Amino acid sequence: MTRPDWLIIGSDARFSKAADHLRKKGYTVLHDARDRWDNKTDALMLNEKPVRVVLPIHPPEGSPAIGVLDKTDRLFAGKLDEAWEKASELAGRAPRLYLQEERFIWQNASLTAEGFLATFYRSGGGTVAGRQWIVAGYGRVGKTTARLLRAMGADVTVLARSPSQTAEALTEGFGILDIEGTGSGENGRILVNTIPSQWLDPSGPFNPSRIYDLASVPGCLKPGAAHEYYRLLPALPGRLFPDEAARVLSEALCRMDS
Structure with missing residues (x-):
């Protein structure tokens, strides 16, 4: 089974449109339009094993079961709370924080x-x-x-x-x-x-x-x-400029992925 290139999680309109931007670049992208992580998200991760996972700007409600984050190669996030820092550390996945990517910060x-x-x-x-x-x-x-x-x-x-x-x-x-x-x-x-x-x-x-x-x-x-x-x-x-905000986010993700 071919692994999807990206799994993007979040209800903000820019996330669904960022998925579209990445698809236009030739990537396979899944989008979960929710701001929580639960058993459904765990199952999606275990079944699809996406190469990259993108979390919302604020950490999603809930956290992954042990062993779930191991299924992805790279984790992107805006910011993490204590639970998510622990989960990423246990999985050995150092998060790449797009809210610390300088060009994204200024464009945003x-x-x-x-x-x-x-x-x-x-x-x-x-x-x-x-x-x-x-x-x-x-x-x-x-x-x-x-x-x-x-x-x-x-x-x-x-x-x-x-x-x-x-x-x-x-x-x-x-x-x-x-x-x-x-x-x-x-x-x-x-x-x-x-x-x-x-x-x-x-x-x-x-x-x-x-x-x-x-x-x-x-x-x-x-x-x-x-x-x-x-x-x-x-x-x-x-909320107001979802297309432009999505372009800015998707470009930041690609820069951080290189």
Whole structure:
């Protein structure tokens, strides 16, 4: 029996389309459009023995039975939790993390920033130019979003967690804040969060007029906190630009496979 070249797992629209992109390159590809790993997935692995397995950006719910991951040669993932790290270690399959592939990170950041703007306009938020914005976090998504907003005429301040991020934002000409220093003087601005932690309590001195959260679930609000206009917007590339996001993902997988 010929082994399929790829098994791609995940319900995000970019994964099904990434499978199509890989098929066009001549690969045989299976796609399991679920975000969990269970007995059905174990059976698929044991029967098909795919050469490569691609996991969703976030680890799927559940984990493989002992001996199942041994059936694949290569494992690709966005990020792994403790259970999946243990499973891959037991199988002797060092995961190749596409969220650490530099070109993919920047291309995905660009799609995320554009996706945020599309969502902002659709939400009735108004125009970007001339308004005051705070971008929290100055990683790839934060940098790309801040630069895009400024290019459109926005007044952008960066709220950074580390001295190096603060220095870089300052060097690029952005106003700067730090998490501990935010206060009522920043109220009324629009906040775009890219920090993947629950750091914000809007009932405190810092209460933005709107919060658009581009981080992963559970978002930036502290447990129990609420805001009258808070929108959590994870996985924007796959939701808004599935074709382009799929091309970016499939190309990253091929680069990492070489």
